[in-house]
Amino acid sequence: MVSILTSPADVRRSVIDARQAHASQFRRMVGRSVKGFIDSSARWHVDFMNNVPAAVYRTTFEGKLVYCNRTFARIFGFDSAGELIGYPVIRLYRNKKDRGILIHSVMQRGRITDLPVALAKRDGSPIWCAITARGILDDDGIVVYIDGMIRDITGEIGEKGEIPSFNGAISAGNDVTMLFDMQGNILNVNSTGTALFGYSIDELRGKAMTEFIAPRQQELFILFISDILKFGSEQVVLPLKDRDGKVHHLDWHAMLVKKENRAHHIKGVARDITDRIAQQKTKSNKEKMEGVLEMAGGVAHRLNQPLTIVNNLLDEVIAECRPGDASYEKMKIVQDQINKMNEITQKISNVKKYAAMDYVAGVKIVDIDKAS
Secondary structure: OOOOOOOHHHHHHHHHHHHHHHHHHHHHHHHHHHHHHHHHHHHHHHHHHHHOOOEEEEEEOOOEEEEEOHHHHHHOOOOOHHHHOOOEHHHHEOOHHHHHHHHHHHHHHOEEEEEEEEEEOOOOOEEEEEEEEEEEEOOOOOEEEEEEEEEEOHHHEOOOOOOOOOOHHHHOOOOEEEEEOOOOEEEEEOHHHHHHHOOOHHHHOOOEHHHHEOHHHHHHHHHHHHHHHHHOEEEEEEEEEOOOOOEEEEEEEEEEEEEOOEEEEEEEEEEEOHHHHHHHHHHHHHHHHHHHHHHHHHHHHHHHHHHHHHHHHHHHHHHHOOOOOHHHHHHHHHHHHHHHHHHHHHHHHOOOOOOEEEOOOOOEEEOHHHHO
């Protein structure tokens, strides 16, 4: 039966219904196409990440693996990446402190590149990996994930053998000479080093160098080792504590020692520059003092004249006011505040030493009361 449209309204309604039906059908077609594209894209991405030769991963800041590819799983002896989802990444570290240092480095620098770390496979067998990682921030600027890539460098680092020894000239030298492994554990120290640390050679062997470094500087030592492995040599100034807790600033020159073309240990030669650092600090404080005195003299001089004029004018105005008037009381308050400014100016002109106080956000300002 054929429907006959009897009015213009019927025609318009028919056209609208047809357009709506066509639009609905088009949306369904597009939806299926987009879903198919997304599914295809997701499968491609997963396949791509699983087939790249590099091992990639993501962990939460707390240390749970939320993603890794097939290469990552194979390096650590797992059959599939799925077995590692939710796995505590700390179990992969031979030295648990290394992850703390790695996280601290990422937070301080934003990223790390090729940091050598001693790790362990699923069955506990040792493995060395170079880790490149960066922090992923949320909207508040807080690190929530660590994204990284690792390379198996076990073949570049030799197994521990006999303890390396010094020749007589090095052992008796005036500089501290130390040998340590790629994890930063002390292998040997010359007599100058044992005298500086206040420990015997037997007490020092096997100790981690980080035990003698302040926590805030431990990251610097780990990166120092990393650079030695990458470039073959490196120089850095590290503060080390002796047996009595005294800090010595040592200027280290270190080089990588290979055996059978594999990294075997690190040889470091250091000169104690504690006195030089102290002299530089004294010179810096002296320069600060000179700057404070120059500033204080200039500020006091520039303030004295306008304050004198204001004081004289206030005296005249107050003399013309009668006690009890509202303006009189206000002018007395102003005069009290001006007198306080006079006192501050006097203290500034009497500054004799450098003394600082905490202000806000870690900023320090001159403590005028203690400096005058």
